[in-house]
Amino acid sequence: MSEKISEDSNALSKQSKLAQLIKKTASEKIGPENTVLVWPNLVYLELIAIMVSVAVILFLSLVSPAPLEELASADTTPNPTKAPWYFLGLQELLVYFDPWLAGMVLPTFIIIGLVLIPYLDPSPLGKGYYTFKERKFSMLGFGFGLSLWWVLILIGVFFRGLDWSWYWPWDDPHFHQPAGAVKLMDLEIILQSTLGLSEAPLTTLGRYAITKANVLTWALFLGFYGVGFTVPFLFFRDFYRKLGFVRYNLTMFFFISMMGVPMKIFLRLLADVKYVLVTPWFKF
Amino acid sequence: MLKLLQKIRSIVNKTQVFKSIFRHGYPDTDGNRALVMFSNVILHLHPVRVRRGALKIKYTWCLGGLTFLFFILLAITGVILMFYYVPDTRRAYNDIRDLGTVIYFGSLFRAVHRWSAHAMVFSVWMHMTRVFMTGSYKPPREFNWVVGVILLVTTLVLSWTGYLLPWDQLALWAVTVGSKMAEATPFIGAAGPFGPELGRNSGNDMAFALLGGTVVGQSALLRFYVLHCLALPLITALFIAVHFWRIRKDGFSGPL
Numbered sequence: 290m291s292e293k294i295s296e297d298s299n300a301l302s303k304q305s306k307l308a309q310l311i312k313k314t315a316s317e318k319i320g321p322e323n324t325v326l327v328w329p330n331l332v333y334l335e336l337i338a339i340m341v342s343v344a345v346i347l348f349l350s351l352v353s354p355a356p357l358e359e360l361a362s363a364d365t366t367p368n369p370t371k372a373p374w375y376f377l378g379l380q381e382l383l384v385y386f387d388p389w390l391a392g393m394v395l396p397t398f399i400i401i402g403l404v405l406i407p408y409l410d411p412s413p414l415g416k417g418y419y420t421f422k423e424r425k426f427s428m429l430g431f432g433f434g435l436s437l438w439w440v441l442i443l444i445g446v447f448f449r450g451l452d453w454s455w456y457w458p459w460d461d462p463h464f465h466q467p468a469g470a471v472k473l474m475d476l477e478i479i480l481q482s483t484l485g486l487s488e489a490p491l492t493t494l495g496r497y498a499i500t501k502a503n504v505l506t507w508a509l510f511l512g513f514y515g516v517g518f519t520v521p522f523l524f525f526r527d528f529y530r531k532l533g534f535v536r537y538n539l540t541m542f543f544f545i546s547m548m549g550v551p552m553k554i555f556l557r558l559l560a561d562v563k564y565v566l567v568t569p570w571f572k573f
Numbered sequence: 574m575l576k577l578l579q580k581i582r583s584i585v586n587k588t589q590v591f592k593s594i595f596r597h598g599y600p601d602t603d604g605n606r607a608l609v610m611f612s613n614v615i616l617h618l619h620p621v622r623v624r625r626g627a628l629k630i631k632y633t634w635c636l637g638g639l640t641f642l643f644f645i646l647l648a649i650t651g652v653i654l655m656f657y658y659v660p661d662t663r664r665a666y667n668d669i670r671d672l673g674t675v676i677y678f679g680s681l682f683r684a685v686h687r688w689s690a691h692a693m694v695f696s697v698w699m700h701m702t703r704v705f706m707t708g709s710y711k712p713p714r715e716f717n718w719v720v721g722v723i724l725l726v727t728t729l730v731l732s733w734t735g736y737l738l739p740w741d742q743l744a745l746w747a748v749t750v751g752s753k754m755a756e757a758t759p760f761i762g763a764a765g766p767f768g769p770e771l772g773r774n775s776g777n778d779m780a781f782a783l784l785g786g787t788v789v790g791q792s793a794l795l796r797f798y799v800l801h802c803l804a805l806p807l808i809t810a811l812f813i814a815v816h817f818w819r820i821r822k823d824g825f826s827g828p829l
């Protein structure tokens with residue numbers, strides 16, 4: 290009997306605590322004066338949005354029905370073969386990276402990077418409203434990656450034609466572009482010839498004959514990451530302190546890797562570099 | 574005229590049939606407007622009241638909701654298309670062509686399905702951009718952002734698997750591009766870094782698992798069909814349910 294009573298009073302105090310909590314949050318955030326009923330205010334808005342969107346979709350469907358090309362045939366390869374538009378950014382990367390990077394590693398990094406965003410950004414500022422000033426780094430970083438994604442897609446959709454060559458809108462899409470005289474070279478070959486380094490391997494690692502030029506390319510590659518990790522650590526102490534060790538290193542890893550993508554594109558376009566790193570197992 | 578309609582409505586609202594379906598009167602009083610949110614399975618995704626700020630179109634641009642709408646349109650038109658389509662390399666192409674030539678509204682259903690797919694991919698990216706720009710992934714909504722990223726991926730894969738089904742040149746070669754990438758996966762692709770070292774060949778690698786063979790053929794078509802029409806829509810619907818549940822639990826981020 291007494292047990293029952295104490296249980297009840299326990300429940301009662303829990304309930305009153307809950308009631309207090311509800312009252313508190315209600316008065317703080319969602320006091321009735323700041324809220325409106327969902328029916329009709331939101332429901333009607335949704336209804337209008339639904340009707341407009343369905344009308345747009347119907348209109349597009351009527352003026353531009355779904356295409357159907359010739360029957361699939363393994364014997365004739367269309368030129369160019371384009372993936373659906375939302376993957377053309379990745380396909381465009383195939384110009385600059387091998388498929389294991391463009392098609393697998395980079396997309397995996399993008400997905401993991403996106404998943405990590407909420408856990409890497411400790412700033413409570415700019416939650417629930419648009420602001421650039423209060424979160425410059427995250428806005429610029431995310432904006433950069435997103436622009437890169439969309440620019441590559443636009444290039445793939447509008448500027449790539451036969452043989453995946455570059456076509457301006459005024460070029461005739463039915464003629465092949467003249468093959469350029471560009472001769473792509475691996476970075477280690479460029480270094481070897483310009484610096485006059487010996488071709489004799491310093492040592493071998495299985496199939497991997499490591500030359501001086503080879504070591505140099507590794508040094509440049511790791512140096513890129515090294516500088517990227519160190520400079521903010523030394524000169525933006527506040528940035529480092531706010532993030533802490535783990536968040537800082539993860540953030541910088543994904544940030545530097547992202548910056549590496551346009552870096553490689555520029556190396557290729559401006560210096561005719563084919564691969565930065567060459568090993569018997571992968572090229573980069 | 575309006576009077577007459579109102580009269581009819583008030584009579585209809587009192588009938589046993591109306592009450593049995595909706596369990597309360599027409600939502601023109603505050604009480605019934607609250608009840609409609611509790612008792613209607615679709616509307617109960619919503620709370621009864623929202624903050625004024627949440628209604629600002631310039632905050633959400635309706636993008637999450639539109640993504641959901643396109644998903645629904647895809648489900649409806651997809652079911653209709655399934656009536657006419659057999660995932661057999663010998664007839665898939667003709668089935669799709671028949672939609673445009675002999676089936677009433679076939680062309681329309683196909684076009685709506687395709688445009689909705691484009692629209693869903695576009696709006697899911699835009700929705701993610703909005704959520705980022707308003708910092709809505711910050712606590713307590715971190716996990717819902719993760720659920721969102723999963724939805725982004727399933728949306729893209731859904732579109733991509735659907736791309737093969739018409740079995741035309743566009744379909745075959747777009748998917749071939751993709752399977753070349755699967756082949757190049759590090760460690761588990763026959764042409765990827767360390768793949769051959771680990772014993773991967775064209776008969777046991779990632780691309781083989783995806784295509785059910787070494788080329789884009791009958792097994793690939795069947796796999797993509799099952800993924801596209803069954804597995805991925807179910808997974809997506811499941812995560813959308815979690816996504817919406819979490820929006821209700823975490824509260825909506827908008828301004829006051």
Ligand code: HEM
Nearest residue numbers: 633637638640641701704709717718721722724725825826
């Ligand atoms: C199938 C895909 C998706 C659907 C149907 C969907 C649907 C929705 C809806 C209806 C909302 C309510 C607010 C609004 O309309 O903006 C919402 C909010 C949200 N979504 Fe999505 N979403 C999807 C994908 C994503 C993605 C890709 C992300 C991010 C990576 C994401 C993250 C969020 C977050 C964090 C919220 C809470 C926003 C806030 O409180 O302001 N969602 N989603």
